[in-house]
Amino acid sequence: MFAILFVTQRAALTVGAFVGTFFVALIIGRLLKRRAGVRLGVLYQLFCLTVAFYAALAVYGVHATWRNHIGAAAILLSTAFVVALVNRCLWDWYFENRKRTPIPHFLREVMAGVIFLIVLLFVLSIGYHAENQLKGVLAGSGVIAIILGFAGQNFFAGIIAGMSIQLNRPYKVGDWLKVGETYGEVTEINWRSTRLCTNDNIYLDIPNNEIVKSTIINLHYPTEIHAMRIRVGIDYNVPPNQVKDTLARAAQTAVNVLPEPKVRVFLVDFADYAMIYEIKFYMGNHARLNETNDAIRTNVWYELKRQRIKIPYPIRTLQLERRPAKSLPEGQEEARAILRGEPLFQCLADGQIDNLVERSDLNHFGRGERVIEEGADGESMFILLRGYAQVSVVKNESTIPVATLSSGDCFGEMSLLTGEKRSATVRAERDCYVMEIGKDVMGEVIRESPDCLKQLSELLAKRRMETEGILKDAATSAADQEAKQREYTATFLHRLTTFFAL
Secondary structure (H helix, E strand, C coil): CHHHHHHHHHHHHHHHHHHHHHHHHHHHHHHHHHHCCCCCCHHHHHHHHHHHHHHHHHHHCCCCCHHHHHHHHHHHHHHHHHHHHHHHHHHHHHHHHHCCCCCCHHHHHHHHHHHHHHHHHHHHHHHCCCCCHHHHHHHHHHHHHHHHHHHCHHHHHHHHHHHHHHHHCCCCCCCEEEECCEEEEEEEECCCEEEEECCCCCEEEEEHHHHCCCCEEECCCCCCCEEEEEEEEECCCCCHHHHHHHHHHHHHCCCCCCCCCCCEEEEEEECCCCEEEEEEEEECCHHHHHHHHHHHHHHHHHHHHHCCCCCCCCCCCCCCCCCCCCCCCCCHHHHHHHHHHCHHHCCCCHHHHHHHHHCCEEEEECCCCEEECCCCCCCEEEEEEECCEEEEEEECCEEEEEEEECCCCEECHHHHHHCCCCCCEEEECCCEEEEEEEHHHHHHHHHHCCCHHHHHHHHHHHHHHHHHCCCCCCCCCHHHHHHHHHHHHHHHHHHHHHHCCC
16 A cells, blocks of 8 residues: 555656646746747647656656667657648648638647657657556556546536537527527637526526537527417407417517518417417517517507407406496596597487497507508597507608697598598507497498488598698689589598498
């Protein structure tokens, strides 16, 4: 036991002499290069290794003839040719030029050290085979090598894994990865680890030997277009096809959701208190995930609210609501007051306006949503009860804002009364609460008051003339304006009669 310990101590001193001499010589070379401008290359590094080798032999007490030393030195120095050949053919030509894979300077030095080590073992086995004392050096060095091997196991495993990642390129800087349950953007790939940055700006430094053990999902390969999914629970009483159409329509118009491939909705589970639907949508850069999810969920809420579809409370939650027995739905009183002041409806009695309001729909529209779209078919008009909306038209492929609507404004009446396509786009600038009056409801009111047809025709004719600028045109005589008024009135009377089948 004492003999083994003694040999190990001598081996440690020998290795220490080798490492110390090498680094001292290397530092001297670096000082000469920086301060004196002396350019030293691979030959000087081999010289440092050779000096360190002979220093270690001297410390251990190995004696050999000068011929052995000269031969060993010549063989060790010849490795410069081998290292240069490997750098030129393997690293420069094959990897960097052909494979387009940059090789760091550290890996080149490691390979040069391995080549030197192989040559060194060859020199020891051939040039110093007769020296029995070297057996102790090799035995003691083997013990130290084992200790160092265990100590650097993770480090070298990371280096090897880094080489594999650099060569295979499963991901690159800028890609978004899913590693386990973590999503992150690749910010740096080095030979020891891969660094990721999450959507919360949290940086993760994952050793390469750990990341290669996991299943790596690259969301940006081969392109950054990828699918994500959101789940939502819906009331059991609503038909699945209606829910699918509603959710798809809400998600497709959300910010950052790509138009192609289109959104798809799946019924995935019958849960305790709801039917679970999964919205599958496609997006680009994963960095916008939070904004995209928020936009989809917001649109879903508003669309479900308009379609009277409930997101049920969990079955374990007891919800108690008390309402007055004869309370009116929110917004009906406001709508009733607005309609009484609207010229189009002044021919109607109070009871008819009440009937019109009670049978119309009240809907919510979220900020940025389109209430109506230019060129679309329409058979209804709207009353803006709360919020603001912007009116715009498209000319020469450019969107031009033309007006801003606020509480109390009406729009879409031409489509309601004549069935014309929408002449402009109305988009909610903030959350809006609107009443929609449909053709069926308006048709019953007109049938009850046929005298209103003439008054409605005259109002529509006047609005059309205002839109066309006829009333403001000084070149148009009063007689021409009156003739135009009669012509438009007759046209609208015919269209009203036809549209409502009177």
